[in-house]
Amino acid sequence: MSAKVANRRSERLRRRKETFLLKAMELGEFPGVDIAVVICQNGRYSTFTSVEDESWPPSMENL
Known part of the structure; x- marks a missing residue:
């Protein structure tokens, strides 16, 4: 290549990726909706959560 x-x-x-995260943020604004996004790219992880809580998002084992 x-x-x-x-x-x-x-x-x-x-x-x-940028557009996807923007959509996740929009969805997270709805009442009763919790969003967790984990993106693995070239061994690096990017995360987004709509909830500010220690227990959120669930661990990879729980997913």
């Missing part, structure tokens, strides 16, 4: 194709693919994935 050429560097140009890899850069395009990386940029597209970054934009999709």
Whole structure:
């Protein structure tokens, strides 16, 4: 894969991730809805939770 194709693919994935997290934030604003998002990319984890609680999100074993 050429560097140009890899850069395009990386940029597209970054934009999709950003949009996905924005949608998760929007859903988390509804009453009674708790959102937890875990994204693993190249061994790195990105997380988002709509609840500020120590027990949320559930551990990976509980999922």
